[in-house]
Amino acid sequence: MAEDERKIVLDKSNFSEWYNDVVDVAGLSEKRYPIKGMNVWTPYGWKIMQKVDSIIRRECDATGHDEVHFPLLIPKTEFQKEADHIKGFDAEVYWVTHGGLNELDIPLLLRPTSETAMYPIFSLWVRSHKDLPLKTYQIVNTFRYETKMTRSFIRVREIHFFEAHTCHDSFEEAEKQIREDCSIMDKVGSDLCLPYLLVKRPDWDKFAGAVYTIGVDTLMPSKKTLQLGSIHQYKENFSKPYDIKFEGSDGEFHFAHQTTYGMSERLIGAIVGVHGDDKGVIMPPKIAPFQFVIIPILAKNKSEMVLEEARKLRQEMTEMGFRIKLDERDTRPGSKHYDWEIKGVPIRIEIGPRDIEKGTVVFARRDLSTKSFIERSDLKAQAEKALDEIHSELRKRADDIVDNGVKMVDSLDDGTKLLGSGWDGIIKTNWCGEMDCAQAMEKALDKTFLGFPMKDVDSGEEEKHSGNCMNCGRPTDTVVMLSKSY
RNA sequence: GGGCCCGUGGGUUAGCUUGGUAUACUUGUGCGUUCGGGACGCAUAGACUCCAGUUCAAAUCUGGGCGGGCCCA
8 A cells, every 4th residue: 555545644744733633543642521621541642641650750769759649629828828829820720619519618729730739738847957858749630721722732721740849958959959850851851752952931931939940842843842841949939928947957947948840741742743753653662651562463274373472472572571562453464553653662563474484573663664574582682672773763863853953043134034044943042131132032033032041951050152132232141042832 | 802713423524505304435343254564245333512592394594502623912
């Protein structure tokens, strides 16, 4: 069957449509639940999310965080304690106003994020400097009443959310935490084969209640940035209204310094968008629910024999530590090939009478569409090698998107010329700090301020580069990025 | 916040102007033959978003709700 005769036509050049189609056709999410932005997690989609969560858990546990789980409902009275925070979320909270037939004295809200649920309790948990640092995280659903168009994984109303909350005895310790968060992001990004940029948000775009916010952004093939996570420095902004204070070794009481780190199911949206192609999604091996799918070729009179051998193969590979799916469905092999290709299983293994005779299996790689014969005797080594290669290939492809997606530009003229030439992506330039200039730049480029790129993962410093403000030409060493974003 | 559009089996859709019998493809199910890139035959199942109105009669006309989408601020 020729390419253009495919039953399902996916065309990534129309990214927006492609994304919706591929999510649907790969069975990643069930969108027919009758509430906007609240999708059903399908078995396959949920398996992916669980793998991602397990990587996040692994990294948080390794850095001394403890997992907790706070209630979904928050009393209005607690929510209102930090003024900026309310302002930031007021328009998008869901309210619970009734208990049965009775109107509640104090309305309850569904957490849009959990600061105001956790911090009243933190104030009980933190009493001495010996209780610090307090490093917690939870993986829960949060709710935000989005009014704009929703999109699976990228903009939803019920969000599968990871949030780390920490308390420290000083600003310096909190800053160290933020650098640790960046290093966690590095490991997560590496396992998911997702490149990202750490970009400090401008003041007008920081998290409600934060002193500063570092956004974790990736670049989608549509040339729009997608925020994957955020890391916030709160200083004492929350500990004061929530009365989180501790008795120091000096015998005095001090307010705790706090940070948070959040990520969500958007990670899946990014994986789909960055790695997918016209044949479907491609799952990075470290989070693929199934790293290998075994397709038995059931020839006449030999089907029992082949099936038996396929089951043996599944058993062997499971014992080797791989995640295996054996597709025993009574349909043609070709049909199964398409199914698992769309779902992005990294390697398809075919085993039929001819292979069994020769002591081989066929490996078909999802990323390169290549097929090769593998000796059963060398299976483990070959399987590991193939997964490693796919991991590297996906990382390389994704890195290329970001490497080619950011360009340094000196002036508005150069910027508009560049964008007029057909290139699109993130514009990096200098900015003097004046709001008027920011607005002029956004308007001329038709992009918004993403923020100030960080120099690297470790230092916690912003990138500096001497030049002239893109708009007014005044000398400055402040570097900014502008992009279209989701 | 302002404006516009849409809702027919699981999916895609015809029919709506001019009210009466709902079309096709796909998918699902059963049986048989098949199985190295989407198999075939036969049989079979499945829908007009909800409420109210007009009418002898509503998928079709009118109003409202619910759900979905787009554009502008």
